[in-house]
Amino acid sequence: MQAEFGDVYQFWVGPMRVIGLCNAEDIQHVFGHRHIYEQGSLYRDHHTHFFSEAIICNIGAKYKRHASIILPLFRRSNVLDSLELINDCTDQLLDRWRSKNDDPTRIHLDIGKQCQDLLLAIFGLIGFDFDLQTLTDDDNDAKNNKLTKSLHEFLNIFMMTIAMPSIMTKIYLKFSTRYRQAFNIINDYVDSIIEQEQNKTQESIGKRKRNSLIASLVYSLHQDKKNEATKSNDKQKGLSRTEVLHEILLFLIAGYETTSCALTWFIHLMSKNPRVQAKIKAELGDNKFQRLSIEQLDSLDYLNCVIQEVLHFSSPAVSTFRTVTVDDRLPASGAQLYKGDELMINMYNLTRDKRYWKIDPDLFYPERFQGDDKDHHPYASIPFGGGHRQCIGQELARLELKAITSRLMQHVTFRDGGPEVNAGGHNQTLTLMPKNVGVIITFD
Numbered sequence: 315m316q317a318e319f320g321d322v323y324q325f326w327v328g329p330m331r332v333i334g335l336c337n338a339e340d341i342q343h344v345f346g347h348r349h350i351y352e353q354g355s356l357y358r359d360h361h362t363h364f365f366s367e368a369i370i371c372n373i374g375a376k377y378k379r380h381a382s383i384i385l386p387l388f389r390r391s392n393v394l395d396s397l398e399l400i401n402d403c404t405d406q407l408l409d410r411w412r413s414k415n416d417d418p419t420r421i422h423l424d425i426g427k428q429c430q431d432l433l434l435a436i437f438g439l440i441g442f443d444f445d446l447q448t449l450t451d452d453d454n455d456a457k458n459n460k461l462t463k464s465l466h467e468f469l470n471i472f473m474m475t476i477a478m479p480s481i482m483t484k485i486y487l488k489f490s491t492r493y494r495q496a497f498n499i500i501n502d503y504v505d506s507i508i509e510q511e512q513n514k515t516q517e518s519i520g521k522r523k524r525n526s527l528i529a530s531l532v533y534s535l536h537q538d539k540k541n542e543a544t545k546s547n548d549k550q551k552g553l554s555r556t557e558v559l560h561e562i563l564l565f566l567i568a569g570y571e572t573t574s575c576a577l578t579w580f581i582h583l584m585s586k587n588p589r590v591q592a593k594i595k596a597e598l599g600d601n602k603f604q605r606l607s608i609e610q611l612d613s614l615d616y617l618n619c620v621i622q623e624v625l626h627f628s629s630p631a632v633s634t635f636r637t638v639t640v641d642d643r644l645p646a647s648g649a650q651l652y653k654g655d656e657l658m659i660n661m662y663n664l665t666r667d668k669r670y671w672k673i674d675p676d677l678f679y680p681e682r683f684q685g686d687d688k689d690h691h692p693y694a695s696i697p698f699g700g701g702h703r704q705c706i707g708q709e710l711a712r713l714e715l716k717a718i719t720s721r722l723m724q725h726v727t728f729r730d731g732g733p734e735v736n737a738g739g740h741n742q743t744l745t746l747m748p749k750n751v752g753v754i755i756t757f758d
């Protein structure tokens with residue numbers, strides 16, 4: 315669309331005017347003015363079909379109530395405590411690979427699923443103190459596949475219904491047995507997660523509520539449901555059971571899908587770029603197998619650039635939305651916006667826009683962030699969005715990616731499985747997932 319219509323173009327979704335934005339200057343303005351630009355209603359409306367009470371669908375007082383409970387848990391200081399757990403789970407994945415290492419030429423075609431299993435296991439434990447058993451179970455075990463398959467099904471239906479009018483989505487979800495089955499399985503897991511937490515003493519929940527998502531959610535459950543329901547959103551405190559359920563459902567999906575997508579890209583890109591892999595291993599130096607501390611991870615500058623480049627080169631999220639709440643004019647393009655307009659912020663286009671990158675943006679080249687592109691426009695690479703509705707989980711995602719990739723690079727080398735099976739390309743689901751990934755895993 316940008317190639318044909320320029321940096322700012324419009325189209326209509328029913329009666330709603332949607333404006334596509336592709337220039338960093340206007341996008342910076344949008345993200346910098348939270349009183350004018352609110353969470354996109356196209357974004358919210360669709361999510362509402364799946365978890366209407368979760369933070370992603372909320373604005374105003376309701377958003378603030380949910381944010382006050384959830385946001386503090388995802389600050390960097392809280393997230394850092396999860397390092398050991400991330401290492402434990404990564405070691406489990408390495409053990410799984412080791413146990414299948416009988417044939418050193420085997421091409422692994424299920425890297426995407428392996429990454430999802432890992433990230434789900436990690437998020438289950440970090441977010442919910444709950445072992446989702448996606449790593450401990452054997453590949454063919456029905457139980458393991460049940461949850462990952464149901465989450466997949468849920469996401470596929472989420473994507474399939476994106477282009478449908480709202481009423482059609484409603485009808486589809488009401489009558490689809492595929493959706494019902496997936497939803498019921500996920501719901502059973504969510505119920506078990508809540509039940510496990512509720513079985514703990516109030517004292518224990520109270521103590522952990524500052525650094526455990528599930529303890530915080532369960533601690534905030536309304537004691538007097540009827541009384542709370544009569545209050546307006548700005549007077550209410552805590553969350554209803556449905557709100558807790560929807561938050562868990564949202565986080566179960568948001569907590570693994572995007573990060574596992576980035577990790578799958580990392581593995582694919584490493585297999586295609588032995589030079590980059592060798593440089594990461596050289597940076598790890600003598601720290602061959604020992605677990606790294608936060609300080610050691612922070613000192614890995616080159617790996618940091620690689621992760622930045624993976625998120626930049628193959629940004630898991632391609633766009634996000636904002637709704638205009640007051641008439642405004644965009645500073646760079648001069649486009650006039652009116653209350654009720656919807657903005658589509660094209661994050662992916664920015665990453666490929668030659669105006670913002672001195673080194674060819676179509677090249678996977680981590681060194682760009684150490685050299686010519688070090689001082690790039692701050693809004694030319696925004697994998698986590700921006701402004702007050704930017705990604706809640708970005709500190710956790712960055713820690714996960716750095717801890718997992720450094721641990722993998724301490725133990726294995728990824729090699730190209732061949733031009734066809736490892737051809738890359740992408741499938742657009744909720745994220746931009748790599749399509750053909752086939753790598754050989756060699757233990758160093």
Ligand code: HEM
Nearest residue numbers: 370568569572573631634698699700703704705706707711
């Ligand atoms: C590489 C990993 C990730 C990427 C690329 C990513 C990307 C994004 C993007 C682009 C947005 C929209 C931001 C905006 O509109 O400005 C978003 C929102 C969100 N993300 Fe992430 N995300 C990642 C990981 C996570 C994780 C690990 C979690 C959970 C722990 C998470 C939870 C959320 C939530 C709850 C929102 C909605 C925020 C709101 O509505 O205020 N994300 N993410």
